Amino acid sequence: MGWVGKSLRRKEDERLIRGNGLFTDDEQIEGMLHLFILRSPYGHARIRSVDTSAAEAVPGVACILTGADIKEQCTPFMQLGPDPCGKIVDLPLAVDKVVFQGEPVAAVAASSAAIAMDAGQLIEVDYDMLDAVVDAEEALNDEVIVHEGAGTNRVWQGVFEYGNVDKAFADAAHVVKINRLHFHRFSSAPLETNGCVAEWTRQGDIDFLCNNSFPGFAKQLLSPGLRVPIEKLRMRSYDIGGSFGVKIWNYVYMALAALASRKTGGRKVKWSETRTEHLLASGHGNERTFLDTEVALDRDGVITGIRSRHIDDCGAYTRYEPLGCVIWSQVLPGVYGVRNIRIDFTQVLTNKCPVVPNRGYSRMQHLWFMERIIDICAHEVGIPADEMRLKNYVREFPYETPNGCVYDSGDYPAMLAMAKELIGWDEWQRKKAQARKDGRWLGIGIGTTLDSGTNNFGQAQIMNQYLPFSGNSEVCSIRLDFDGSVIVTLGTGPSGQGHETAASQVVADELNIDPSMVQVRPGFDSAWNTFSGHSGTYASQFAVTGLSAVHGACQKLKKQMLQLASFILEASDDDLEFGVGSEGPQLNVKGTDKKINYWYLSNLANNNNAVLDETLADVTLNVRHVYRPPFKVPDTGRKFGNLTLTYAAQLHIAVIEVDKETCHAKILAYAAVDDCGNVINPQIAEGQVQGATGHGLGAALMETFNYDEAGNLLTSTFSDYCPITSMNMPDIQYGNIETPSPFSYNGAKGMGEGGGAPLHTVSAALQDALHSAGVIVTDSHHSPPEVFRRIRSPNRATAVSVETRR
């Protein structure tokens, strides 16, 4: 016993450190075709004609697909949102018009990737350029319409109002007004790009080896889109080279590879996205603008009310959106006790890459907003940043937020204390005071983020009341194979999170064996019949949904093993114990040498069953368990209900100095404290924190998707996008506390999406460094040119105002 909670070395590593992983692009089959996708060079343009004749003549070309073909063969992909979302025509190739740079226009399948690309470049597309709209606020004017069929760019609008907001403002001692805050566009950009190998057989079966990270959902979109029965569609993956949510909607491209396979009589077609294609058109994180924010505070600096208007920019297609219009409300008040909140939330289409649920999806944007509020209020009202947080933290758990979410557990003051200790708070305060005297820009910032995990899909009904989605689930199957080995199958389709290892720790504890005796099958395969509509790796839930499924499957298996063993050994269940003997894993009668090993047990169930009696008819030693969290459908009218099961938290502190000449924001010290409840594998959990911190720091200081007015992406290669490297990553002082969740069987909280914390923290540290220079930090991106601009045009006089009444 006791494997859970240990830093067991990962099982996945055995193949990955040898270069023996299997990523989609590694699949190589004789005679396979390669797909090249011709993409729009324009952000917004009418397609007048597509001439493929020159390309067709290239030797080695097997087929060419255009929008005209696709239109006849596909049903537009389902959009989750209510009208006008349903009027958006979303096909794998553009038909009459392109609406973002990089949108697919035609595809070529050929005997080699090089020939496909050569031929693709001979396709002549005649475009009429149209004005593009790239700014969310401008897009709301509907002067340029992204999808004419929808008739408007405004795809969703809703008011989230709780408590008595007007009274909070009437009674306020201070009202802080912040004109405009902006959360920039970036993506976690996994190192492996999207890809698949598709085969549409003459029997009408479709097989995908792919790297989709939410296969339970993708299957439900691909089936109607390709007009095939869902059973005919097999999705599998082996190793996935990172996803961070970005690989949730690569189904759009998978469809194209499948159509090319069908058109070539069932030949296998491989598609591997290039890095530029990935940055241009694989999915960006949600960009959000926060307008006319007002914050009511009492005399002591406790926030009593917030009202604001938020505009989310979802790019050119809605797809998974407008789910992000609701997801943020899982963390409506952030980590703070404010009860009176009114947020008017709108989402709008623009001529930019569609958004995708990127690590920290939608909550990160909102938590950054909440952290900017608390931080700006602290600086403007004159309360030290740490005290301001301590005055406002939620302290009693479970805590029901104004919109009915239940924060399971936490201790934010303890996390703050630990982070202060790790970074050497008092010493840095002294250094900061000295730096001020020396005229240097040194700041210390605090950022607290919530990683709400295991979402209740019922919240989708707040966005679209007719959606038949709610709750959540995950699946695990366990069987004893003929040789007695323990085979575990997961529905999760991980992308680097070590699920094979963590699951084997849980099984080892349940069966009282060594994790090396547990085989967890790598990857995902719908043919294994171990998945539900929610299966996938997203929304910080494996430790809860995935492992609860594993735990539940173990209980079912153990029950059957006990039945069988007690029959053979003529002992009662209570007298049997699980363990390992000289012949491997076994059950034995306590205090005796009577035992039965797993091979013997399995053989009875599978090969030698005439010795069993009818009471054992249901014993198969091959069980499947579906875990369902205890959710209810939210009250969609009030936008009220529990939207997530667990709330992991991260508290970061950064010390940053801005170089006065280069405007480079240099991190001098950084601490990260994590609370994900009971930790399953400390090394993996810390790895998630380190990695998420890397993403957040990269996003805060370097990474951004910049578009020009015509909708050209200016950062479409890694050289321009500037992902964080080993040279930019500071050393992290890591700590953790464990406040067990009362809502999961193991006390764990889902985690892995703490990527938001560095964005909040860096903004806060820069606020501290630059407040005296008249700068209010109103944007989440802080590359040197951005910092330079802010210092050159101090905005304090226009960005913020404080009204003190009593």
Place this chain on the structure above:
Amino acid sequence: MSQRVGITVTVNGTQYDRDVEPRLLLVQFIREELRLTGTHIGCDTTYCGACTVLLNGVPVKSCTVLAVQADGGEILTVEGLEKDGKLHPLQVAFSEHHGLQCGYCTPGMLMSAYYLLESNKDPTREDIRKGIQGNLCRCTGYSNIFTAIDDAAVKMRKEA
């Protein structure tokens, strides 16, 4: 593009003679001709380092070398690190210190680290940072990779 050029390369100790298109990239040659798919492609602009291999003892990003340029050369890829069933200390250290998550950057990262430790037996943390600055990792935040390389260096010094 039908003209092909004969090349001879030695990869992980085995000599290969192949006729290749002049435009074939070394990484494509390694992955598609030799079926050594441990070497990965993560970008197309010599930025990410997932395709790093050693060519004549020096790390190169094999997406930016033509296969014909490697003619007559000796190449070491991740598949060549394990010797006689024994993992290289770097491979062990990456696993022990959780220096990999998805594993996609790992082969290239290992090759850069291998070169670093070949040329500097006792690197500082700053040397390690510089040694892998051309290799992106999107999962780990690098910290555990630094620790793994440092630990491998310590163990290799002890063994030497």
